[in-house]
Amino acid sequence: MESEYTLQVIDLDALIVGAGFGGVYQLKNLLDLGYNVKLVESGKDFGGVWYWNRYPGARVDIPIPHYEFSDAKLWKHWTWKQRFPGSAELRAYFQFVADTWDIRDHCVFESYVNSAVWNAETSKWIVKIPGGVTYRATFFLPNTGFAAKRYIPDWKGIASFKGIWIHPSFWPAEGIDLKDKRIAVIGTGSSGVQLTQELAPLASEFVLFQRTPNLALPMKQQEFDKGTQTVPKERYPDLFAGRKSSFGGIDYSFATQKTFDHNPEERRAVYETLWAHGDFHFWLAAYGDMLFSDEANTEAYDFWRDKVCARLDSPRLRDKFAPTVKPHAFGCKRVSLENGFYELFNRSNVQLVDMNETPVVEIIPNGIRTSEKEWDFDIVVCATGFDAVTGGMLDMNIVGRGGIKLRDFWSDGVKTNLGMCVPQFPNMFFTYGPQAPTALCNGPSCAELQGDWIVDALEHIRKNNYKSIDASEEASKAWAEGVAAIANMSLLPTTRSWYMGDNIPGKRRECLIYLGGVPNYYKILEECAASNYEGFVLA
Structure with missing residues (x-):
């Protein structure tokens, strides 16, 4: 598909980057309005993060029908197989979306942005793509998401490993033979938890390397x-409309009560109800002060700890997974969802290595050497995450007004307005960013x-x-100060x-997420548009 554009300069109203939810949604809406628009995507098909995440156990942690588009043309004719769909079903959903919205002919796959430079004379973005392709676009719309750039620690000896070494987002479509193999998973984020649940039952020996308990x-x-x-489909319109009034864009929010408004018996009853519901209710439908008061947070953690400890046979495992004193503020690291994760470690072939006690020294041809011993493995899955939120944007070599590079502009701290645009980078809007x-x-x-x-x-x-916005x-300075102020009222900065x-060596430490919730955010966006885009310069 790319060859037809080789050595061409193509004029566009808008160029979109990324074929996940954000990019696909913008493409459909701009096409409906008659824009001349293209979407470029580094993968071979639609899905964004779900195109890449093919590892065993990969699935979304938001329940349907919240995790889908609100267009009735889609949900009236699509039925899910699980409350939390796996990546294969999500890829199938994106195929259905692409066919229903008829957007395929406007996409260029297996392509990525080498550079994007603002030309002040023409008020256009000059975007270069591999193969000699240049797009000249009025608007540049990155939708790279928060997990576009993988991170693998620079351990000594990785190239010497004779087995399979892989980051989960590079999992091959044809799969890997896992049966009766000696397998290591490094990392206890969502990918690490999901991989453990699938790989541990298949392995002859399975070892999870943990730095911080999930x-x-x-x-x-x-x-x-x-x-x-x-949810019955006749309720879908109300459910989708209600997203704007929920803290997390779903259908529930933090309670108005504070933790100690209730006595211990009442509090435990609330916790039990949230726990029984499953998903993120214990986190995002909890007491309103849980992320702001250390005492309230500890109360929630202690309940969580007791629930988990009851599922573990070994005192050592209880101490490593659910220590008596909380390892960090509950809910201030990304919470994962699990299905039988903790019970797996009661098996004789499943072990846990605490990398704080016995750090990884180097990777050796047959496995991993820690400060304590050498471990032999056939497969090592490096589930060490991503240069989150900013990494994908910075990888595109974006250059704004006067030749300023985005990387340099953000070197002393991220600066955006509304978390969607950057001063000195006109006509550029991004979604799901810092x-x-x-x-x-x-x-x-x-x-x-x-x-x-x-x-x-x-x-x-x-x-x-x-010509430009x-x-x-x-406005950007005020927005950054507001993001930091809300974060500093919470427990988030107390946690790495x-x-x-914090997960990338040398990366500036700053809150990358707006913590004011969707309702406040939506209100601010509406007010900005209603005031003729106050905080923006239109020319």
């Missing part, structure tokens, strides 16, 4: 038969909420014959996490 919650997966779904609700917002909700605002802004520019320095940029 304070995971029970998923409570459901299988659907004969078209049944969690200083927006992003990782604390349901992906499809964010894609539609931000996508609608961006499309409306583009229409405002087109109808009023402007640029975030003001003053990728929310704060």
Whole structure:
């Protein structure tokens, strides 16, 4: 598909990057409005993160029908098989979306942005793609998401390993023979938990290398038969409309009560109800002060700890997975969902290595050497995550007004307005990026909420014959200060996490997520548009 554009300069109204929820939604809406628009995607097909995440156990942690588009043309004719669909079903859903919306002919796959440079004379973005392709676009719309750039620690000896060494997002479509193999998983984020649940039962020996325990919650997966779904489809319009009033863009929010408004018996009853529901209720439908008061947070952690300890046979495992004193503020690292994860470690062939006690020294031809011993493995899965939130954007070599590089512009701290645009980078809007609700917002909700605002802004520019829109320095400074102020009222900065940029050596430590919740964010966006885009310079 790419060859037909080789050595061409192609003029566009808009160039979209990324074929996940955000990019696909923008493509459909801009096409409906008659824009000349293309979407480029490094993968071979639609799906975004779900195109790449093919590892065993990969699945979404937001239940359907929240994790899908709100277009009735889609949900009236699509039925899910599980409450939490796996990556294969999500890829099938994206195929259905692409066919229903008829967007395939406007996509260029197996392509990525080498550079994107703003040309002030023409008020266009000059975007170079491998193979000699150049796009000249009025609007540049990255939708790279928060997990576009993999991170693998620079351990000595990785190239010497004779077995299979793989990051989960590079899992081959044809799969890997796992039966009776000696397998290691390094990392206890969501991928590490999901991989453990699938690989440990297959392995002759399985070892999980943990630095920080994952304070995971029970998923409570459901299988659907004969078209049944969690929510009757006649309720879908109200459910989708309600996304804007929920903290996380789903259908529930933090309670108005505070933890110690209830006595111990009442409090335990609340915790038990949230726990029994499964998914993120114990996290995002909990008491309103849980993420702000250390005492309240500890109360929630202690309940969580006791639930988990009851599932583990060994005192050592209880101490490593659910220590008496909480290892960090509950809910201030990305919470994962699990199905039988903890019980697996009661098996004789499943072991846990604490990398704080016995760090990885080097990778050797036959496995991993820690400070304590050598471990032999056939397969090592390096589930060490991503340069989250900013990594994908910075990888595109974006250059704004006056030759300023985005990497340099953000070197002393991320600067955006509304978490969607950057001063000195006109006509560039992004979704699911830094200083927006992003990782604390349901992906499809964010894609539609931000996508609608961006499309409306583009229409405002087109109808009023402007050439450019640029975030003001003053508005961006105020937005960054507001994001930091909300974060500093919470327990988030007390915890090392990728929310704060802590997982990448040398990365600046700052809160990358807007913690004000979807309702406040949506209100701010509406007010900005209603005030003729106050905080932006239109020219």
